[in-house]
Amino acid sequence: MKRRALGFLISLWAVLTLNFLLPRLLPGDPLAALLDPSSSAYVFNSATRASLAEYYGLDRPLVQQYADYLAGTLRGDLGQSIRLNRPVGELLRAHLPWTLLLTLTALSAASLLGVLGGAEAAWRRGSATDKALVVSSVIASNAPVFFTGMILLIVFGARLDWLPLAGGRTAFARYGTPWEAARDYAAHLALPAVTLTLALVGSKFLLVRNSMIGVLGEDYMLVARAKGLSTGRLKRHHALRNALIPFVHHLAAHAGFALTGALFIETLFNYPGMGRLVFESVVARDYPVIQGVFVVVSALVLGANLLADWLSYRLDPRRREAL
Amino acid sequence: MSAPLLNVHDLRVIFAPAAPGQPPARVVDGVSFALDAGDSLAIVGETGSGKTTLARALLGLHPAGSVSGSVQLGGQELVGLDEGRWRPLRWQRIALAVQNAGTAFDPVYRMGEQIGEPLREHRGLSSAEATARAAALVAQVGLTERHLRAYPHQLSGGEKQRLMLAMALSCDPELLIVDEPTSGQDMLARAQVIALLRAICAQRGTALLLISHDLAAVSQLAGQVAVLYAGKLAEVGATRDVLSAPRHPYTWGLLSAYPDMSTARDLSGIRGQMPDPTHPPTGCRFHPRCTQAVDECRRVEPPLQLHNGRRLACHLGGLRALLRAEGLRKTFTTNGHLGPAQNVEAVRNVSLEVYEGEVVGLVGETGSGKSTLGRLLVGLLDPESGSIVFEGNPLALNNGSASRHLRRRIQLIPQDPFDSVSPYLTVCQIVREPLDVQRAGTPAERRERVREALAAVGLPTLDAFLARHPHELSGGQLQRVVIARALVLEPKLIVADEPVSMLDASEQAKLITLLEDIQNERGMGLLLISHDLALVRKVADRILVMRDGQIIEGGPSSQVLAQPQHEYTRALLRAAPSFDWYTTSSGGNRP
Ligand SMILES: Nc1ncnc2c1ncn2[C@@H]1O[C@H](COP(=O)(O)OP(=O)(O)OP(=O)(O)O)[C@@H](O)[C@H]1O
Ligand code: SF4
Numbered sequence: 001m002k003r004r005a006l007g008f009l010i011s012l013w014a015v016l017t018l019n020f021l022l023p024r025l026l027p028g029d030p031l032a033a034l035l036d037p038s039s040s041a042y043v044f045n046s047a048t049r050a051s052l053a054e055y056y057g058l059d060r061p062l063v064q065q066y067a068d069y070l071a072g073t074l075r076g077d078l079g080q081s082i083r084l085n086r087p088v089g090e091l092l093r094a095h096l097p098w099t100l101l102l103t104l105t106a107l108s109a110a111s112l113l114g115v116l117g118g119a120e121a122a123w124r125r126g127s128a129t130d131k132a133l134v135v136s137s138v139i140a141s142n143a144p145v146f147f148t149g150m151i152l153l154i155v156f157g158a159r160l161d162w163l164p165l166a167g168g169r170t171a172f173a174r175y176g177t178p179w180e181a182a183r184d185y186a187a188h189l190a191l192p193a194v195t196l197t198l199a200l201v202g203s204k205f206l207l208v209r210n211s212m213i214g215v216l217g218e219d220y221m222l223v224a225r226a227k228g229l230s231t232g233r234l235k236r237h238h239a240l241r242n243a244l245i246p247f248v249h250h251l252a253a254h255a256g257f258a259l260t261g262a263l264f265i266e267t268l269f270n271y272p273g274m275g276r277l278v279f280e281s282v283v284a285r286d287y288p289v290i291q292g293v294f295v296v297v298s299a300l301v302l303g304a305n306l307l308a309d310w311l312s313y314r315l316d317p318r319r320r321e322a323l
Numbered sequence: 324m325s326a327p328l329l330n331v332h333d334l335r336v337i338f339a340p341a342a343p344g345q346p347p348a349r350v351v352d353g354v355s356f357a358l359d360a361g362d363s364l365a366i367v368g369e370t371g372s373g374k375t376t377l378a379r380a381l382l383g384l385h386p387a388g389s390v391s392g393s394v395q396l397g398g399q400e401l402v403g404l405d406e407g408r409w410r411p412l413r414w415q416r417i418a419l420a421v422q423n424a425g426t427a428f429d430p431v432y433r434m435g436e437q438i439g440e441p442l443r444e445h446r447g448l449s450s451a452e453a454t455a456r457a458a459a460l461v462a463q464v465g466l467t468e469r470h471l472r473a474y475p476h477q478l479s480g481g482e483k484q485r486l487m488l489a490m491a492l493s494c495d496p497e498l499l500i501v502d503e504p505t506s507g508q509d510m511l512a513r514a515q516v517i518a519l520l521r522a523i524c525a526q527r528g529t530a531l532l533l534i535s536h537d538l539a540a541v542s543q544l545a546g547q548v549a550v551l552y553a554g555k556l557a558e559v560g561a562t563r564d565v566l567s568a569p570r571h572p573y574t575w576g577l578l579s580a581y582p583d584m585s586t587a588r589d590l591s592g593i594r595g596q597m598p599d600p601t602h603p604p605t606g607c608r609f610h611p612r613c614t615q616a617v618d619e620c621r622r623v624e625p626p627l628q629l630h631n632g633r634r635l636a637c638h639l640g641g642l643r644a645l646l647r648a649e650g651l652r653k654t655f656t657t658n659g660h661l662g663p664a665q666n667v668e669a670v671r672n673v674s675l676e677v678y679e680g681e682v683v684g685l686v687g688e689t690g691s692g693k694s695t696l697g698r699l700l701v702g703l704l705d706p707e708s709g710s711i712v713f714e715g716n717p718l719a720l721n722n723g724s725a726s727r728h729l730r731r732r733i734q735l736i737p738q739d740p741f742d743s744v745s746p747y748l749t750v751c752q753i754v755r756e757p758l759d760v761q762r763a764g765t766p767a768e769r770r771e772r773v774r775e776a777l778a779a780v781g782l783p784t785l786d787a788f789l790a791r792h793p794h795e796l797s798g799g800q801l802q803r804v805v806i807a808r809a810l811v812l813e814p815k816l817i818v819a820d821e822p823v824s825m826l827d828a829s830e831q832a833k834l835i836t837l838l839e840d841i842q843n844e845r846g847m848g849l850l851l852i853s854h855d856l857a858l859v860r861k862v863a864d865r866i867l868v869m870r871d872g873q874i875i876e877g878g879p880s881s882q883v884l885a886q887p888q889h890e891y892t893r894a895l896l897r898a899a900p901s902f903d904w905y906t907t908s909s910g911g912n913r914p
């Protein structure tokens with residue numbers, strides 16, 4: 001366990017460093033707009049320009065900036081947005097819950113569908129159901145989110161007008177009961193979540209189906225059948241239980257993909273998560289926000305991996321010794 | 324008479340082809356046998372003969388539609404049952420301890436849970452009750468609570484094998500099928516498993532169907548044995564009878580290929596390979612590998628039927644005696660210039676048999692009449708009385724032409740190669756001579772056969788070598804040339820009289836191995852005459868001991884060597900060269 005903790009710390013440091021370096025490798029810098037005479041944001045006063053740079057610490061050597069950044073991050077202080085002039089922490093607190101809601105909803109739905117569908121398809125391998133599921137999951141996981149999202153928007157939002165087109169909740173709404181609130185949130189969540197679920201479910205389905213097929217060919221499954229166990233017990237207690245072990249690892253590896261997918265979908269549906277924040281910050285080279293967002297995303301991914309490790313430790317007795 | 328517990332009739336397991344257009348795999352193809360309650364039957368056969376497939380078919384574990392025929396358990400037909408009907412039968416009435424216990428347990432559950440699982444499922448026991456039962460079972464197979472709490476990966480292969488047995492016994496089945504319980508285990512663990520199985524069957528009265536290629540284990544565990552070859556039964560009978568006197572050529576080959584602490588002979592496999600189940604041979608499935616196959620074997624499938632008290636599937640009624648000599652007698656008269664004429668009874672009333680593909684060693688001291696007997700058998704001498712039947716045809720005592728034709732199928736490798744070949748002939752001429760005498764083929768064909776024969780004994784086939792004379796060859800080379808000459812007519816029986824006695828030890832070993840290989844590959848009979856018991860024991864399936872013109876003892880090599888009946892044999896055994904360490908009278912170590 002010690003080794004694992006150390007590994008976690010090392011990855012955390014690597015991630016933090018990358019977070020610091022990557023935005024700075026982008027061409028241009030956050031003050032470019034303020035320094036560009038053709039820009040509307042141009043600041044005429046050169047003293048003001050210098051004090052601005054000083055204020056944001058941009059005039060200092062890179063090493064110094066790096067040290068400040070590390071120290072700040074570890075203290076929980078993610079700095080100040082240059083563009084919006086608000087603390088990054090505050091921005092994240094406002095947007096992160098929406099992103100988490102979207103990601104976790106889609107991830108859970110995709111996992112549930114993938115596991116159930118994959119298990120059933122493997123059990124009926126070669127049947128029409130199996131083939132149909134395989135084909136549709138391949139299509140779903142290869143279609144660009146942009147495309148599926150658009151189609152869903154047009155069909156369910158515009159044409160049928162069943163669901164709201166954008167946003168995370170109805171603006172200025174006052175809810176009489178929590179139930180009403182939940183309905184409103186869910187209606188706004190539905191389309192982005194379905195889009196993300198569709199993007200995620202295919203690979204989960206295929207993975208569960210494959211590992212389940214592998215498990216079904218194992219000797220212990222033959223023995224379990226020879227023991228005269230019921231189909232349900234064979235399928236769930238023995239086959240699926242073993243097939244879930246590789247799935248857990250996949251889930252962790254896919255957490256990052258799910259989060260970035262969510263960010264993208266949020267811009268598409270104008271969902272109030274971190275997606276728009278990231279986009280606008282990148283355009284403006286707003287280093288502290290970009291860094292802050294990626295620190296959070298990285299921490300989440302690392303956390304997901306730790307969780308997966310723990311889960312697979314729970315699921316697979318063979319790993320308990322290895323730890 | 325009550326019906327047997329298990330009655331299998333014309334069982335077939337045929338797997339659909341992997342790709343369309345290919346033939347299906349007929350892995351088990353018409354197998355019938357019966358097993359009474361409390362009895363034990365072993366199914367033996369080479370790897371790939373279909374044993375495991377057969378075992379699984381008895382539990383309905385193959386995909387629907389691949390099994391046909393009939394399997395009756397206590398009168399109930401099992402073939403064609405749906406999964407729902409199979410469930411209560413499995414483990415409660417028939418349990419299977421699978422071949423590979425190492426991978427037979429679900430890696431994520433503890434052993435106790437897995438052993439108790441059928442009890443909870445079938446008997447509705449609570450978790451605690453099932454665990455208690457599992458503990459009792461585990462104790463019965465000689466393991467402890469610790470093993471019950473362990474996960475599969477924490478246990479050794481032998482422990483898993485026993486836990487597999489414990490699990491198979493959990494619902495107290497009427498029929499226990501055990502697939503290769505002893506494979507891949509060390510001798511000690513193997514002995515324990517055998518003892519355990521014996522105890523279990525004796526205590527519980529469980530009928531045992533043992534699947535194995537471990538013939539020693541079979542001999543200790545099963546009353547009956549059925550030999551499976553390429554999905555068909557070749558021979559069925561009481562284990563003691565079948566294993567001590569195999570009658571089907573395949574059983575015979577299986578036994579001689581089997582390493583056994585009590586056999587002395589070097590191993591020789593059965594020539595050729597098991598056919599693929601997608602392309603079974605026509606007629607008798609064993610015919611491509613059988614040394615005595617006749618035309619009928621290629622065309623007609625032999626049914627499993629009684630031949631002289633044994634159930635065999637063979638057109639010829641099993642292994643044939645290649646050569647059967649009865650009451651042979653030969654007396655030499657010396658016309659003594661020094662004294663009265665004396666009669667030497669060199670061979671006195673000797674009877675012997677050599678079976679197809681068998682190596683018989685004939686041992687005895689100098690002057691015991693071995694060579695005379697050999698010369699009688701190949702027709703170089705005529706016996707005064709007695710008969711010789713070869714491949715079912717009597718050899719006329721005074722060489723008729725039919726008998727000459729037969730005789731070319733018996734060849735002699737003489738004791739002294741320099742004695743038996745003319746020094747003026749070339750290698751080519753020496754080897755070709757029998758062909759010339761028999762006027763077999765064109766000159767070109769003869770030359771080709773000479774080369775083949777030389778190649779078979781590991782000699783060069785270059786023209787330069789063919790043109791050499793005996794004095795230009797080493798002793799070992801010349802002996803090989805003589806063997807090549809014996810082989811060139813493709814004999815069915817070779818009588819080799821002290822074939823290596825003129826050679827040094829290393830050359831002896833090489834030549835004996837060569838002879839054995841040739842014999843095994845061509846499926847000939849070989850009568851090996853020698854005074855050297857140490858040499859004979861390496862290759863002979865059976866040993867005959869000769870003294871004063873009579874055969875005084877004979878039997879399987881292992882038996883003759885391990886329990887010699889005759890004092891003379893014991894003396895021979897003592898005289899056989901072995902390292903007997905020199906010790907001082909005090910017996911102590913050197914200072
Ligand atoms: N499902 C299947 N489909 C096609 N062929 C199969 C199938 N199962 C087994 N076979 C073939 O059937 C033959 C017999 O296999 P089986 O496992 O019964 O042999 P075995 O006698 O138990 O051998 P071993 O001694 O190695 O355990 C093999 O050629 C194998 O490849
Ligand atoms: S003699 Fe013929 S029938 Fe008998 S085992 Fe040989 S090939 Fe088969």
Ligand SMILES: [Mg+2]
Binds near residue numbers: 376502
């Ligand atoms: Mg097998």
